[in-house]
Amino acid sequence: MLRLTALKETFRRRPVEVNAPSTKISDYFGELVFNNETMRQYMSKEAFESVMDSVNRGVKLNRKMANQVASAMKAWAMSKDATHYTHWFQPLTGRTAEKHDAFYTPTEDGRSFETFNGEQLVQQEPDASSFPSGGIRNTFEARGYTAWDPSSPAFIIGQTLCIPTIFVSYTGESLDYKAPLIKSLQAIDKAATDVCQYFDKNISKVTATLGWEQEYFLVDSALFTARPDLVLTGRTLFGHSSSKGQQLDDHYFGSIPDRVTAFMHDFEQESLRLGIPVTTRHNEVAPNQFECAPVFEECNLAVDHNQLLMDVMEKVAHRHNFRVLLHEKPFAGMNGSGKHNNWSLGTNSSKHKNLLAPGKTPKENIRFLTFLVNTIKAVHENADLLRATIASAGNDHRLGANEAPPAILSIFIGSQLTKVLNDLEKSVTGEALTPDEKTELKLNIGKIPQILLDNTDRNRTSPFAFTGNKFEFRAVGSTANCANPMIALNAAVAKQLQDFKGEVDGLIAKGVKKDEAILNILRDYIKVSKPILFEGNGYSDEWVEEAKKRGLNNVIGTAHALDFLIEDKYKDLYERLNIMNHREVDSRYEINLEEYKLKIQIESRVMADMALNHMVPVALKYQKGMVDSVKGLKDIFEADFKKHASDQIAIIEEISSRVKTIRSLVYEMIDERKVANKLNTPKEQAVAYGDKVRPYFDKIRYEVDKLELIIDNNDWPWPKYRELLFTR
Numbered sequence: 001m002l003r004l005t006a007l008k009e010t011f012r013r014r015p016v017e018v019n020a021p022s023t024k025i026s027d028y029f030g031e032l033v034f035n036n037e038t039m040r041q042y043m044s045k046e047a048f049e050s051v052m053d054s055v056n057r058g059v060k061l062n063r064k065m066a067n068q069v070a071s072a073m074k075a076w077a078m079s080k081d082a083t084h085y086t087h088w089f090q091p092l093t094g095r096t097a098e099k100h101d102a103f104y105t106p107t108e109d110g111r112s113f114e115t116f117n118g119e120q121l122v123q124q125e126p127d128a129s130s131f132p133s134g135g136i137r138n139t140f141e142a143r144g145y146t147a148w149d150p151s152s153p154a155f156i157i158g159q160t161l162c163i164p165t166i167f168v169s170y171t172g173e174s175l176d177y178k179a180p181l182i183k184s185l186q187a188i189d190k191a192a193t194d195v196c197q198y199f200d201k202n203i204s205k206v207t208a209t210l211g212w213e214q215e216y217f218l219v220d221s222a223l224f225t226a227r228p229d230l231v232l233t234g235r236t237l238f239g240h241s242s243s244k245g246q247q248l249d250d251h252y253f254g255s256i257p258d259r260v261t262a263f264m265h266d267f268e269q270e271s272l273r274l275g276i277p278v279t280t281r282h283n284e285v286a287p288n289q290f291e292c293a294p295v296f297e298e299c300n301l302a303v304d305h306n307q308l309l310m311d312v313m314e315k316v317a318h319r320h321n322f323r324v325l326l327h328e329k330p331f332a333g334m335n336g337s338g339k340h341n342n343w344s345l346g347t348n349s350s351k352h353k354n355l356l357a358p359g360k361t362p363k364e365n366i367r368f369l370t371f372l373v374n375t376i377k378a379v380h381e382n383a384d385l386l387r388a389t390i391a392s393a394g395n396d397h398r399l400g401a402n403e404a405p406p407a408i409l410s411i412f413i414g415s416q417l418t419k420v421l422n423d424l425e426k427s428v429t430g431e432a433l434t435p436d437e438k439t440e441l442k443l444n445i446g447k448i449p450q451i452l453l454d455n456t457d458r459n460r461t462s463p464f465a466f467t468g469n470k471f472e473f474r475a476v477g478s479t480a481n482c483a484n485p486m487i488a489l490n491a492a493v494a495k496q497l498q499d500f501k502g503e504v505d506g507l508i509a510k511g512v513k514k515d516e517a518i519l520n521i522l523r524d525y526i527k528v529s530k531p532i533l534f535e536g537n538g539y540s541d542e543w544v545e546e547a548k549k550r551g552l553n554n555v556i557g558t559a560h561a562l563d564f565l566i567e568d569k570y571k572d573l574y575e576r577l578n579i580m581n582h583r584e585v586d587s588r589y590e591i592n593l594e595e596y597k598l599k600i601q602i603e604s605r606v607m608a609d610m611a612l613n614h615m616v617p618v619a620l621k622y623q624k625g626m627v628d629s630v631k632g633l634k635d636i637f638e639a640d641f642k643k644h645a646s647d648q649i650a651i652i653e654e655i656s657s658r659v660k661t662i663r664s665l666v667y668e669m670i671d672e673r674k675v676a677n678k679l680n681t682p683k684e685q686a687v688a689y690g691d692k693v694r695p696y697f698d699k700i701r702y703e704v705d706k707l708e709l710i711i712d713n714n715d716w717p718w719p720k721y722r723e724l725l726f727t728r
């Protein structure tokens, strides 16, 4: 039997030896990246400067420069043994795509020479017809374009030079996450830089930064292969809970098992060579759950690095006989996996490096409060959009279950900042401040850094928490492309900062002093944004009640949450900021609905297959053994046999009844699928899959998991929870 063979295989596992390229990480960090330093080495000064211009100011590279850059890239890549190149992009599948082309061109006389020119670097034309487009691309215009994103450096994987690119349709509409992300970053740069002028005229650029935390599970590859559900859906659809799970809290931050340490060293080295600045690793809450985190980077680069890391992890895991589970909820009843997005805004001024970090002077702290309060207001007003961007079939299992934040968006800022905001609200009256009031206010504002230093508050139950110098969007799912929630957050804050600037300028024009104008507007914002601030336990039922009273939405289920995406308010937000037009938003809505439906459809099929083709035969075989045993007892004890056979008979009856229920539930579920498939719109289908098909999962699973408790352990077909979670 596959399970037992797989288990035997795991007995032989030993940590795989990993040799570090050097004991000093700085010796190999970024060695596979065409970064500024390498560019300087391989390019003329002129070419380097034109790349910098296009990174910093969006200036288009001319043909001559593009050719120079391409030939420098090729020379560098070939020095690292690369033979191929690819435009590396992020279609709306959520993962990355690549099509490799060789550097060489054959000549007529049977020889070949190495080529790679500016045109090949700047733009390619992959067939877009097999990627999701949500109706943007007509089949007769199957062409899509990938275009070089110079702000994210090229890198080498294996023997291929990978060039990060955006992916757009023939008509110029984006077919990926990167293009709108870059536009959202431009929007927030402009809006935040304008607001920064109140505080520091030297600031000419504001960069949104992202530091993600990637949670994941590891499962031995032999056990993984013996579970069709893990192979095909990334999560377990069946499995009785293990007697010991995470109840002893003995895994979190515990000592990392040797095989896992070897895997971590290996994928971290690969990541570091690719310039991904991973620094943190630890055990997560559930057995065999772990986390990896880099230091923060510019948001677009951080997103690329996360996409890359997920890929690298999966590849490296094979070498260690592990499989990485990135799913948000691979094991029912256990901690799920998130990808916490730590977001902040940094400037190019040495004085105000991080706009969400308090400073040393009252002036710096007015700047801090400005960005803090505007972000709070932006999240309050766009909470539903943010909710929609984290909606997925996998995250539906995680939000609101076992240590993950609920589906209600709220912000935690800690008790001390709450007090600061309350004081500000009370002391700014709208009247001109007296000199005494001004001094007092400034004194209070001046105390902020001290306060935050003492502030060790952490609230893990909050989906969006302020953590001293950044916001942590904790509700993002572990499989997600961070770009999706980051686009929404950047857009929301950009628009909010624009509005803020308009209002403050309005007051200044009426003769109000700048600081007073700012504080007055902030006071108003604090008042209206109160409902989104919540310091209590986000897992509690009371919060669900309280949130309802505050008018905060609690939308359960992706098929419903996605509706927020296409609300006029949000479509206009994206369009006004030139991030996405209505058609681009509509297409994402459709793609997300379709993906959700397909995921549940696949799960439902796998479930039916496992139940009917694996479980029922195993149960009936075991039952047959019981029947034979009862017959034998009857031969021996004749009329008296029931006295001896009562337990076997009970087991026979239980199996019959569970098999009957399983079969009828599976057939009912299949009927619901047929109904759903006939519905007309992606929305109707997604709702039917979510609300009609999915509810069968728990019911079928319940019966199968009960059979796990009575069928002979040696006959059980799939690796059990205790084996999946405790083999390492």
Ligand SMILES: NC(=O)CC[C@H](N)C(=O)O
Pocket: 215, 284, 285, 335, 336, 337, 338, 339, 398, 403, 404, 405, 460, 474
């Ligand atoms: N310790 C933690 O931070 C748990 C987080 C949890 N795994 C999540 O899904 O977000």
